[in-house]
Amino acid sequence: MSGHSKWASIKHKKAAADSKRGKIFTKLIRELTVAAKMGGGDPNTNPRLRTIIDTAKDANMPADNIERAIKKGTGELEGVTYEEVGYEGYGPQGAAILVNCLTDNKNRTAAEVRNIFSKANGSMAGQGSVAWLFEKKGLIVVDASKITEDKLMEIALSAGAEDLAQSGSQFEVTTSPGDFEAVREAIKKSGITAESAQVTMIPKNLVPVSAESARAVLKLIENLEDHDDVQNVYTNCDIPDEVVKEMG
Helix, strand or coil: CCCCHHHHHHHHHHHHHHHHHCHHHHHHHHHHHHHHHHHCCCCCCCHHHHHHHHHHHHCCCCHHHHHHHHHHHHCCCCCCCCEEEEEEEECHHHCEEEEEEEECCHHHHHHHHHHHHHHCCCEEECCCCCHHHEEEEEEEEEECCCCCHHHHHHHHHHHCCCEEEEECCEEEEEECHHHHHHHHHHHHHCCCCCCEEEEEEEECCCEECCHHHHHHHHHHHHHHHCCCCEEEEEECEECCHHHHHHCC
């Protein structure tokens, strides 16, 4: 799994930029609403909702906003009905791209996502053509200066983690989706604050691309993520270190 923390780092920087633009609140409200609709409004019995509430708190979303979004999901307050939909495609140099959306109009979203791919000289692909290149996993990234590898391994594996690897100055803990909450909680209880923690789609293999293509892929991902209906974008593109550093 080593190397995926580069993506976690990029996502973290993007999240910070989104937060400044206020976009992250829009996306989190949709996530909260859908999670509450699907699994109920009690975070103690709805792990997906609990994870999103923690993410919203980390983004400094006011408690009132969180509560309203949950109540819209449970039907206590009137709100828009969103449904989950995924799109698949290819970017520059054949980089595989997965796009997860929450939308109230699938036809509109599909057309607009296709247009974003087209403008970036990418292309949409049929369902299943790209998804098999990824696995759904829990990924927890920890600053390697905060804890020793042996100690983190003991905590993580005891809680049910599948693997731990070091990538540069970070440790990556991977879990099955079902064990993610238990492992994250165990790390948190040890006094360690994770740099990022999420259930995500991890590519089975990273595909090397040139720096120029990597910049084009990142631009495509940025344009996709700027769309209000798009929640997450994943790629198997191995971004060169020089491009990661350019992001600051």
